[in-house]
Amino acid sequence: MFKKTSKWFIAMAIVTFLLGACSSGGSDEIVATVNGKDILKKDYEVEIENTKTSYEQQGINLDELDSEMKEEVEKSVLDQLINTELILQTAEQDGVSVEQGEIDSEIDAIKSQFEEDKQFEELLEKNKLTEEQLGEQVKKQLIITKYLDNNVGELSTTDEELQAVYNQYKESAETQEQEPEDFETMKPQLEQQVLAQKKNEKVNELIEELRKSNEEKIEILL
Template sequence: MNFKKIFLPFAAGALALGLAACSDEESANTEAENEEPTAEEQQAAEDQQAAAEEMQAAMEEQQVAEDEVVATINGEEITGEAYNSALASTQSNLQQMGQDPTTEEGAEQAKTQTLDLLVNQTLIIQKANEAGLEASEEEIDEEYAAFQERFGGEEAMTELMEAQGLDVETLRGQMADSIKFDKYISEVAPVEEPTDEEIQTFYDENVVTQAEAAGQEAPALEDVRENIVSSLTRPEQQEKLMAHLEELKADAEIERLI
């Protein structure tokens, strides 16, 4: 079970956001080349762009100074640099759920969820370090290679990292923490792997059914097997993880400063 989507390394998260932005821009450029917009369409596009820029500016106003300490967890300081990266991901998630992170209520929710995320992540990494869990260079190399493939190869990923203000050392460090995180979760919140029969049933009842409803061909079982296993094990493991985190918090010294 992989919880990177819940406790996403913020460098990787920034890359994902950057890739999405690039994809949107390329899509817009392609559409513009294929068809000349009408005056009404052009005005609508300009209004949409202006609204998006206004929303982005309002969200950026919620950021704090990069060197500001926003929380301490067992004496470890969390600075604004980490907070701002996490905040951007939280705001994006809220938008995807149809919520406005720029309202007073939305801004407070974004702050609370961001601090919760940072506290949870820090506590688990602290415990993983205490347990002596390590990420080998081979494991980091494998993770890094997977990211290069995801983002279109070494050159494309390097350009995207530069645009996002990331460097290889930072990203590899985040990946190392992510690997240690996964190892720790496997120890404190273990779950049994689903049987082949359970996986097949989920595939038939969900993947195939949804594909047929959309008039599409379902992907091969092996291509989606990992995602199916994650879907089947996630609820139980998440419940165990949340219970474990509550225990960690009860014994931890946590101070939120914003």
């Protein structure tokens, strides 16, 4: 049920990078603007395809959803692009920056997912993505992560919260006729789970506040 988490934002971004975070070709039509910065249709379409892939891995075919559900997914993708641009602009205003060494470290972490450098290079080539472009995307993700971490602040858990999550895990394991591990063994993973949930809630609150305070600077053209 629980998986050990790594850097909570960067890890989620790796697959997106390698499946086409930097689009090539496509339409230069503008689908939205954030404080005068354009979000292009070609980038939006790339994220739609990435979302389709993600859903397919969960056994869901987006093309088979009804029109209302499709519109909801498409709106979610556009919101994600708008939120990303909004956070980047806000982080820049706040003076958030990253060192080249931090970028290189993340690139090395991505490369380590492959048995050979050649496999990494072939995937980049297949997706018409250069290592320099990948570095730019990594830089953006690092800035976003640093900005969010700075604004989310320190989080903590209580024994009551951990026990509540453990009870859910135990009930699920027993329903599946599996022997649940004891509370103390599970405690580190339970803490990660609760902290991740709290962080996500804080991030959602922060993004909602940014959207409200910048509402007049956002124009959706799709």
